[in-house]
Amino acid sequence: MDSRRSSPVGLVLAGIVAVAAVAVIGGRLAADEAAADRPLELAAPYEVYDPVSAGEPLPAGFRQLLGRDQILPVYEPVFTEASRVDWPDDMLVIGVAGAEEAKAYPVAHLNRREMVIDSLEGIPILVTW
């Protein structure tokens, strides 16, 4: 969830979107999360050029299976201290570290969301699984 969204109007809007998604899609958790998590300031996928629908020649083996962002990336990740999570010791994480900062992303969560748009020490990074 987006911890920076703090205005009551924003919260209400997010709630309406989430409820609408549940109503339409029948309560699928991923869809619910997707509607609530989608940062409102980002471009909608259909507003941006798509080489596939534009008919560009596709490389062999290219298969368009879902719509853009149907599996929603984590566009605005929120982090917590290591001491505040109770993850099992043997749980797999992808870790990144700079000189000052280190971050861990559970593989099981990446299995569901596939992409995290993040930064490390001011460097924009993309974490994928």
Place this chain on the structure above:
Amino acid sequence: MVHRRELNGEELILGNQGALWGNAMTWWDHDTGSVWSQPIGEAILGPRKGERLELLPSTLSTWQGWRSAHPETLALDVNGFRSGFDLDDMAVVADLGTETVAYSIPALRDVGVVNDVIAGTEVAVVIDPDDPGRWAVFSRQLDSDVVDLEMSVEGLVDIATGTVFDPFLGVGRSGPLADQVLDKLPAFTSFPADYRTFFPDGRTWPS
């Protein structure tokens, strides 16, 4: 995998294209709509076709292994999940641009460390035989010397000088070269079939 989402100084926002190429995921960038392939980090369709994002060092580790190496780590805020992945089915892939090598994880566990040369760079691939989620690929080139490394109970040891390095952070702990640090190189874990698809000319170890 972790990529730097920056091209010529410009930050890119990337989303999920919802398409597979070579059975791997693809991304779209929010300003041009170009479609990118994850394993090679390269745009394969659209205005940015042929452009490439830099692959950054990252580690696939158990939570315990990562936390002990980086006690101050932040944790992505999610509800609890578990993974049922078997690392012994995978390889550590070191990608140095002009040459790529896949190191079988079970074979790495037998030896602990492999001294190798990739694309002219002296490297060491290191794994914890008891916790294969802990591995790293380092440059063996220090300020003036190239070191040959072996695993011992104390850590990663330079055979010539006896200097001991932390096996996963690369930091010198004791010995004549203790003030030096082994540089970490870009690498990731992959299933062998995916590696053959995306790096058909890539080398494998053991060969």
